[in-house]
Amino acid sequence: MLKRRSAKVTRTTKETDVTLELTIDGGGKGTITTGVPFLDHMLTLMTAHGFFDLTLSAKGDLGVDWHHTVEDVGIVLGEAFNKVLGDRKGIRRYGSGMVPMDEALACVVIDFSNRPFLVYRVDFRRGTTGGFDVELVQEFFRAFVNKSGTTLHINLIYGKNTHHIIEAVYKAFGQALDEATMRDERITGVRSTKGVL
16 A cells, blocks of 8 residues: 655744645545635635645734735645655646636646746636635745746636636646646656656
8 A cells, every 4th residue: 555645844934824734645634724714715625626635724914914824825835745745756747627616617737847837817807705815816826836846827717706716726726736646657757758857
């Protein structure tokens, strides 16, 4: 039986204190408390659709705004995936997800390439949903990309409802993570003709 891939990451700054435990080979269980209810909801969806287990606790300067907390959660999640996957040996490397949420359809494609790059093509008709500033969605993914060393493309195919759009994105992100981190016995070393990522 293959060893379960897990990592624990803590980040403490003058703005936030974040502790995260990640098991990639999980069952989709999330225990998430960030102080930002909408973010908790999205991360719970991401975890369930990615079939990994995530325990996350964050305390931040929410009296300022939610920016630092959302960004630092993205940083710590990216660090955790990078730590668990290490040299990327034996994983599929690429993953994609396309998820509908009522009238919205989102597509997310990821490459654990060790080359951080974010393409984010998501437009909103409103600036907030449930008090959550939608600009923070991009900040979360930018932080994740920079710390995980991934190339990540997020495209909204279409959609109107802000909540539905963001929910479709996070679910598709979970699916893409699941596929990209799967072990594949056909892969010896890393999935690259260069032999290294």
